Amino acid sequence: MRGESISMQNESYAHHQGPSAYPCGDAVYNLGHILARNAGPSGFPQRTAVIDADVAGGRRISYRELNERSNRCADVLRSLGVTKGDRVFVLMPNRAETVEIVFGCSKIGAVFTPANFRFSSEEIAFLIDDTEASVLVFDTAFAETVRDIGKRFPDLRAIEVGGSECVD
Numbered sequence: 001m002r003g004e005s006i007s008m009q010n011e012s013y014a015h016h017q018g019p020s021a022y023p024c025g026d027a028v029y030n031l032g033h034i035l036a037r038n039a040g041p042s043g044f045p046q047r048t049a050v051i052d053a054d055v056a057g058g059r060r061i062s063y064r065e066l067n068e069r070s071n072r073c074a075d076v077l078r079s080l081g082v083t084k085g086d087r088v089f090v091l092m093p094n095r096a097e098t099v100e101i102v103f104g105c106s107k108i109g110a111v112f113t114p115a116n117f118r119f120s121s122e123e124i125a126f127l128i129d130d131t132e133a134s135v136l137v138f139d140t141a142f143a144e145t146v147r148d149i150g151k152r153f154p155d156l157r158a159i160e161v162g163g164s165e166c167v168d
Contacts, residue, residue: 032070032107039067052096061096066103073104080157082135084109089133091115091124091142097161101137117142125149128156137161 039045045064052059082088088110090101105112113131115124117139128136128149137159138146146158
């Protein structure tokens with residue numbers, strides 16, 4: 001795979017400033033716009049948007065925080081050259097970061113392309129090839145699988161997201 005893995009865990013993409021770097025404007029309304037609206041002053045920014053059950057006690061993420069984290073995710077994807085229509089292949093279990101990636105992709109017009117994390121390496125490689133993904137976002141638990149697959153896709157850029165306890 002090309003380039004370095006970029007960690008999206010915690011605040012490693014905290015360079016982003018502001019709660020709504022991808023404003024609605026006159027564009028087609030999408031999930032990113034809805035999130036920005038709900039996180040803004042006319043929405044309900046302090047309400048809980050996501051409860052991450054994988055974290056002890058269930059980490060609660062407000063609409064404002066989800067919007068900010070999704071904007072940082074969008075910034076990371078853009079820094080890797082992801083543009084409108086590009087496929088972002090995601091290999092991780094459902095958790096808060098998955099939601100951030102969905103909204104981050106929406107904000108820049110990229111296509112969120114999830115895979116069942118229980119798929120074999122061959123099935124994952126087939127899907128990456130079939131979808132023509134430009135970026136692979138993966139859970140640390142799948143690092144070995146991704147290294148294996150990466151040999152077949154030298155131009156595929158990768159983003160590693162911190163470990164998950166729900167992978168079996």
